[in-house]
Amino acid sequence: MDIVLLSRWQFAITTIYHFLFVPVTLGLTLFLALLETCYVTTKRAHWKEPCRKLLKFFGAIFLVNFAMGVVTGIVQEFHFGMNWSEYSRFMGDIFGAPLALEALTAFFLESTFIGIWVFGWDKLPEKLHCACIWLVAIGSNLSAFWILVANSFMQHPVGYAIENGRAIMTDFMALITNPYVIGEMSHTLFSGIATAGFVLLIICCWKYAVDDASREVFLQALKAVSIYLIIGIMGAMGTGHVHTQYLAEAQPMKLSSMEALWETEDPAPFAIVADINQEKRQNDTEITIPGMFSFMLYNKPEGAVQGINQLQAAAEQQYGAGNYIPDVTGLFWCFRMMIACGGAIAGLAFLIGGLAWVKQDWLLKYKYLLALTPFLLPLPFLANSAGWFIAEAGRQPWIVVGLQKTADAVSPNLTPGEVFITMSGFTIVYLILAIIAFYVICRIIHQTTIDTANDEGRAL
Template sequence: MNELILARIQFASTTIFHFIFVPLSIGLAFLIAIMQTMYVVKKKEIYKDMTKFWGKFFLINFAVGVVTGIIQEFQFGMNWSDYSRFVGDVFGAPLAIEALLAFFIESTFIGLWIFGWDKLPKKLHLACIWLVSLGTAISALWILAANSFMQNPVGYAIHNGRAEMNDFLAVITNQKLLVAFPHTIFASLATASFLILGISAWNLLKKRNVELFKLSMTVPLIVGLISTLGIAFTGHSQATYLIKAQPMKMAAAEGLWNDTGDPAPWTVVAKINTDEKKTTSRIEIPGLLSYLSYGKFSGAVQGMNTLQDQYVKDYGKGDYIPPVKTTFWSFRIMVVAGGLMILLTLIGLIMKWRGKIEVHSAYLKWMIAAIFFPYIANTFGWIMSEFGRQPWVVYGLMTTKDGISPNVSSGSVLFSLIAFSLIYTLLAIAMVYLFIRVIKHGPYEKTNDEITTSDPFHVGGIKDAIK
């Protein structure tokens, strides 16, 4: 494989791995803040126990996520120097603000929250975790602002062959950012909700700390249903945006080679032949694609052949059709995972309302497996978004092949790919080990050599957990 393919594989693998941790940190911080608020308001120790127990997962996830993020940033200089040189004046500003503002808020108030139990006033201590939650959301905002420029470049001027920012307000009010940010926040809340639900379900099946884990399921079931419905609605907003801003991505996601009729049907499944540029054996829902695209059950959608001819006129000779099969099936995997999450949270709330959710073992087993559903949806949603943009690294301005570092050999990229993959594998093993250790110990159980304090956030408790 050449250096371009290897660099793309490396960036995809590191980004996917990093994005395992980002939404979980955002979502867990918010849910933990709700739990601690309930403790402060209701003054019941069980809410404090819940907050501390789920806080352990947040701290482990946050620590590993920081490491994966640092490794990811190295790639811009190593493998994508031409891209960095071209877009650095625009791309660098949101990343710098994210590091200086958002990460500063997160790291500062995480420390106060960890060591402030029974030392800070309750309301002040509660404010710390809410500020952590705010910091994670702000962090996502600035990262998405940078990514949105790649999807929809605005607020810039080309000077000496480089994109230079000339309108900061346009960058942070990018239409792509406005539809992507709420979608990401809802996805993060769903990710954390299903982790808590799955771990709680496992404990209920084992009949361990039943009262605490029954109570732990209440907030994530409510937040999970709201967030999964939010994902669906904000996903619709992204579709109506794509049909105007990136119609080729929309056409690829539907396997449309030729223009549709009016109204346009949505394809559930199909057989795609990229060599002959045909899509056959379609199972369709009449009019649904028109609704997804325009918010009404009327309107035709352009196909890839028409758009290819248009792009050649606009950008010059080249193949502007993205990987169709990958884009098409990634979108459907994401939709199926999202639909299952809506269904499971709705069923869970009905069971919770009727009481005795702990006796429904089949549902609890489903919820354990459903821990992975948000990760599946997040990953394939990202794949659909990034693959569907190809061949562009900055839409309409720079192709991916033009962004690669000119002096990096395939051997050096392969070496760093193997090295990063090894590091990520070790990090994944460590994280899973620590998660399992916390789950087995539970909110109350202690190891034999644990110090006498009952505070799981005590320095000695953290050291014990890492041993």
């Protein structure tokens, strides 16, 4: 098997697995910070203790997720030396700076104040303890920012020069104000809020349905979580829409591949479904909405969108002969899966949130349906994985757009057997870790009771 393809598969598996935990951490730290702020400032004494126990309950789940994110994230950095040494040689001067800043700033905040927050209950003043979780939230999201700064350069290089065959940073401010990182960071932030909000919504629905003693507390939690989720999913949709419009300028090949638009059209239709024939560079059959894609990009039902075939010809003229078309089928269907999952999440958020706020009797009457909501848990993770597939696969065949191809970035001395063995090992270890983490989180959920009647509650 091709060494480049195997290395890409290995990196994809470890990255997607790592990114199962990252959005939950990003969103959950912010929710915990907001919840503890409410705990510290509330004037309703009868809710203070239940709020504290909710904090410890959600905090225990956060700690398991955070630990998994840290462990799986460490592996990512080793890939650049083991599998992608030519990339590291070419990009080290630029790629190393944001990674170093992540360790010096973001990871320092997270690792220091998460310990103080965990062990500081009843030892620190309430406001100081609350400040600790805010610093953890800032550190977690700052970590995402530095990683996205590095990734955004790979997508849209700025502030650099080529010297002696290597990319050299010439403008650090251009690097961190890259228009691509602004779109990626805002979308990632709101996606994290939506992911964490949906996970919490599922947990609250389950506890409301099966735990009679905790029902009143988790009804109130449902109200707060539903608002948080709605903010997250609507923000993710809005920032995703704006970023997609930006792709028309920054990465037109990725954009047209997401739509399987082979020829330039004005106005451009939106394909609901399509039978894509990448070998012939055409769609054998398709169902489209006329003008909709132009409307999505330009906010009006007209405007030309460049076709894949025209973009391929332009790339050949600029970079030389070669295939500059990414996996159109994968991008097309991942884009639609992301949209479908986002729509389902939004619908569920408005439905359950609305019932929690205005029709509590309906929630109680149909609580058995709430007990089925855990089956919907994969939705945000499917959306996140699809989004990252679009971001990474959409720039192929480039690892750094316009500067270095993926085939030129792989380590020269690797063998397919070595990559296959390590990829299999990572997959098995990650599967075991996933089972353990899932078991521990389920145990926390099952063993936690928060009863306002007798003020008893416990969480691992």
